[in-house]
Amino acid sequence: MNCKNCGTAVEDGKKFCPNCGTPLTEDTPTPMPEAVPDAVPDMPETAPIPDAPEQMPDAAPEAPQPAPETSAPQSQAAPQAQPQQPVGGENPYAMPGNTIPGGAGVPPVNGTPYDPTTNPIPPMGQQPKKKKKTGLIVAIILIPILIILIIIGVIVGIGVNMGTKGAKTVDKYWNAHVKCDAEALADLCPDDFWNYISDTYDLTEDEAVDAMGRYMNDYADSLGGDLSYEWKQSGVVVGFGSSSQLDTVREDTDKFGLKVSSGICVDVNCTVTGADDSEQDDYSIWTVKVNGQWCSLSAMDDFNEICDSDYAATARYGAEFGDMLQTYWTAVANADAATLSTLVPDGWWDLVDQEYGVQQSDAESYLNSLLEEMVASQFNGEPVDDIQVEITNATSYDEDELADINEGLDTYGVDGEEAMDVDVTVTTGDDSNDTYVTLTKIDGQWYVYDAMYYFATACYSAASQGGM
Secondary structure, X not given: XXXXXXXXXXXXXXXXXXXXXXXXXXXXXXXXXXOOOOOOOOOOOOOOOOOOOOOOOOOOOOOOOOOOOOOOOOOOOOOOOOOOOOOOOOOOOOOOOOOOOOOOOOOOOOOOOOOOOOOOOOOOOOOOOOOOOHHHHHHHHHHHHHHHHHHHHHHHHHHHHHHHHHHHHHHHHHHHHHOOOHHHHHOOOOOOHHHHHHXXXXXXXXXXXXXXXXXXXXXXXXXXXXXXXXXXXXXXXXXXXOOHHHHHHHHHHHHHOOOEEEEEEEEEEEEEEOOOOEEEEEEEEEEEEEOOEEEEHHHHHHHHHHOOOHHHHHHHHHXXXXXXXXXXXXXXXXXXXXXXXXXXXXXXXHHHHHHHOOOHHHHHHHHHHHHHHHHHHHHOOOOOXXXXXXXXXXXXXXXXXXXXHHOOOHHHOOOOOEEEEEEEEEEEOOEEEEEEEEEEEEOOEEEEHHHHHHHHHHHHHHHHOOOO
């Protein structure tokens, strides 16, 4: 059917025109529903809804026509009067406190369009407009962007933090080298690293530190001492877990028996300057995390190299024989045969007695006289208190060399199981001399073969001169 008011085509069964809201009726009057439609919200208690009339008018009125200037005769059925618009533009159909023909919520019969901006009650039969989901769409778009920004911020923060940590390690590394502080360099290595050094080179941590200290001092001397450094960064690489950036790191750490969880490599160009000379080179200084501890892989590589050099041999033999050789050279310089007698095995005196018929006390007296002649010209008979002995290297004897020094000694039970020549630098005052001392191991203990030789020489000389 068509709306009698605006002519809009309306589907069958509709009660109101979807365009103008005019009630649509058949020839027979349609009773109004007794209850207020669900679309109408509850009325406030202070403004109750007036009762609706029990029945609509017999017939829907025609669209109103403009009234002529002169009065026309009224028809038999007078149309309902149109509601008067309140003063000030107030909507007569707004809730509350409004009397609407046909009951609350019924659209006006005069065809006034529904205005959603002034009337919150939608007309019957017309669905309310859906709210736009602009806020939800914006949120869906912004959330991934926000997450990405947070991730980028976290990554940047981690990168800055690791870069700072790497730079600090570079400074600690070079400070240790220019200050010849091997202990500080050792502090940059993890505890488990020293297990590798011990198993591979038979060195303790103290011996490795001693070897590094010797190297550092030699390096400083080569540049004239009083070292300083300056470095400039040329690149940074960061790696985590199993990332390929740590492949080169794992080549070393796997060998050391260490597991790395992350690492930072700072590529630097470093200049080390001394009083006489300077050196400049490019380096890649790795800082790695091992068992939750940040360490310097570069420091570990340095120790690994030094422990496989002559510096390590010096350190190892210095720790084992340093005190013995210091005692030996101090006794020689001061013609102290009684002290030298502590550096030979007890069985040596049986050999001297059988060979020369000399007791230990007489042997010491003969040796004192010999030593005084040897050192008188060098030290002018003055006691030597500031003698310094530094071991520089050691060489073990092979089987043939060991058999040569044991010739004749095995008869008396003092033949050695091992022997070696230990290179030393002996310094007294401003004078330094490089020489060596032979050591022999008898019954599992090391003795100074040179001390044994001196006693034998003194006894032989005394016997030759008829002093016995």
